[in-house]
Amino acid sequence: MDKNYPRIKSYVLRNVKMSKGQKRALETLYDTWCLPFSDSSTGQKPCNLEEIFSGRGKIILEIGFGMGDATARIAGENPENGYLGIEVHKAGVGKLLNEINRRNLSNLRIINHDAVEVLEKMIPDESFDGVHIFFPDPWPKKRHHKRRLIQQPFINILLPKIKKGGYLYLVTDWEEYAEQILAVLSHIEGLINPADGFSENPGWRPVTKFERKGMDKDHPIREVYILKGG
Numbered sequence: 245m246d247k248n249y250p251r252i253k254s255y256v257l258r259n260v261k262m263s264k265g266q267k268r269a270l271e272t273l274y275d276t277w278c279l280p281f282s283d284s285s286t287g288q289k290p291c292n293l294e295e296i297f298s299g300r301g302k303i304i305l306e307i308g309f310g311m312g313d314a315t316a317r318i319a320g321e322n323p324e325n326g327y328l329g330i331e332v333h334k335a336g337v338g339k340l341l342n343e344i345n346r347r348n349l350s351n352l353r354i355i356n357h358d359a360v361e362v363l364e365k366m367i368p369d370e371s372f373d374g375v376h377i378f379f380p381d382p383w384p385k386k387r388h389h390k391r392r393l394i395q396q397p398f399i400n401i402l403l404p405k406i407k408k409g410g411y412l413y414l415v416t417d418w419e420e421y422a423e424q425i426l427a428v429l430s431h432i433e434g435l436i437n438p439a440d441g442f443s444e445n446p447g448w449r450p451v452t453k454f455e456r457k458g459m460d461k462d463h464p465i466r467e468v469y470i471l472k473g474g
């Protein structure tokens with residue numbers, strides 16, 4: 245980790261009540277579809293995604309999938325690819341586990357842990373063909389801006405994990421955070437923004453739960469799609 249920056253803590257674990265179905269999913273499906281956190285800095289094995297998704301095409305990471313509706317749909321519509329979703333909240337993990345089971349989504353795995361730590365300690369460089377971050381918490385109050393995920397220190401951890409030619413796709417309904425995201429990413433050598441600003445909705449992305457909340461408040465939806473140069 246960069247010594248000049250403290251670790252970003254981009255979430256607060258609230259005591260959200262889980263449904264019976266979500267609890268049961270965590271008890272019965274966790275071992276099949278979740279990868280346990282492992283810390284390669286203490287000698288534990290790093291995550292071998294090539295092996296886990298052997299025979300698949302692209303390997304795509306989603307950070308902060310919430311309740312996982314969009315995640316399940318994207319994985320279901322693209323069975324040729326492998327998908328890894330990371331989420332700290334257990335209710336969302338339980339919900340997505342049930343979806344994986346119901347739809348038999350054998351190309352989807354979950355890690356229930358802080359994505360920053362997962363990337364730092366568990367994921368080898370050049371692991372992903374694409375990374376999705378849909379509606380990261382905007383932390384609107386100024387004193388909370390330090391909690392925003394998309395800042396230089398996190399990008400420094402994330403970018404090496406993306407393969408050359410891979411993409412980073414971010415969406416937010418928080419205009420000022422969208423500007424910040426664009427500014428952070430436009431200062432990094434080797435990144436290419438084909439849109440030269442915000443991108444168009446590509447059409448394949450399902451509307452997420454937080455996107456719906458943003459649209460109900462008439463927030464504009466801002467898309468940022470960046471390529472990592474080869």
Ligand SMILES: C[S@@+](CC[C@H](N)C(=O)[O-])C[C@H]1O[C@@H](n2cnc3c(N)ncnc32)[C@H](O)[C@@H]1O
Binds near residue numbers: 359360378
């Ligand atoms: C605003 S919600 C968006 C959820 C979903 N993507 C959507 O659009 O409906 C942000 C999600 O990111 C998760 N999150 C925030 N920081 C995280 C981190 N460091 N690691 C894993 N998940 C994180 C939160 O728990 C939350 O579920």
